[in-house]
Amino acid sequence: MTRTPTELVEHALELLLAHDMTAFAGLWAVDGVMEFPFAAPGSPQRLDGRAAVQDYLHDYTDHVDLREVVDRTLHRTTDPDVVIVEFEVDGVALATGNAYRLRYVAVVTVRGGEIAHYRDYWSPLAVAEAIGRTGLPAGAEA
Numbered sequence: 516m517t518r519t520p521t522e523l524v525e526h527a528l529e530l531l532l533a534h535d536m537t538a539f540a541g542l543w544a545v546d547g548v549m550e551f552p553f554a555a556p557g558s559p560q561r562l563d564g565r566a567a568v569q570d571y572l573h574d575y576t577d578h579v580d581l582r583e584v585v586d587r588t589l590h591r592t593t594d595p596d597v598v599i600v601e602f603e604v605d606g607v608a609l610a611t612g613n614a615y616r617l618r619y620v621a622v623v624t625v626r627g628g629e630i631a632h633y634r635d636y637w638s639p640l641a642v643a644e645a646i647g648r649t650g651l652p653a654g655a656e657a
Contacts, residue, residue, distance in 0.1 A: 517628035520598040521589055524623055527630075528584050529600065534576045540569035544629040555639035579615050581606040596631075597624050611647040616622055 518526060523542060530539040536550070543565040554560045563567050587602040599622050605614040617637060624632040 518625075520596060520623060520625040521591070523625050523628065523630065524589060524598055524600050524621075528587065531581055531604070532584065534581070536572040537569065537577050540565060540572050542630050543568050543633070544626065544631050547630050548632045550632070550634045551637075551639075552634065553636060554637060555643070558639065570616075573644065578609055579606055580615055581615070585616075594624075596626060599623070608646040611645070613647065615642075615644045615645045617641055617645070 516589070527539060527542055530536075545565050547562070547565055547568065549562040549568050549571070549629060551558065551560050559571065562571050581604050583605045585598060585603050585605045590599040590601075592599065599620065601618070601620050603616065603618045607613070608615045620636040622632075622634040622636075
């Protein structure tokens with residue numbers, strides 16, 4: 516079944532809540548790209564290909580238990596293959612027990628019912644704080 520960009524984004528959010536990271540990564544085209552423009556120093560800024568996305572996400576649910584998408588807004592663009600989704604998740608950082616409440620903005624390009632490009636805007640500092648990671652590189656706190 517080929518999904519529209521809107522349907523694909525909605526399905527992706529369902530898979531995140533179901534903690535099915537294998538299926539989530541499976542939404543990418545074989546040569547699809549995932550980018551993180553605000554990545555912390557030392558973290559990947561770009562993943563090339565479905566396999567790289569799957570490898571990156573393989574232990575995500577060992578760190579974060581997402582429980583709810585508390586807010587979401589989907590914006591259609593003038594390009595029918597591109598949508599922008601703003602969403603906020605609520606969950607728990609498993610290592611610390613801290614609340615994990617984070618806002619994301621993603622620009623998603625879909626071709627042939629698969630994610631061709633996913634640009635993910637989120638705060639690595641908020642994630643680090645929630646999951647209890649310290650020792651961020653100099654300047655990362657700015």
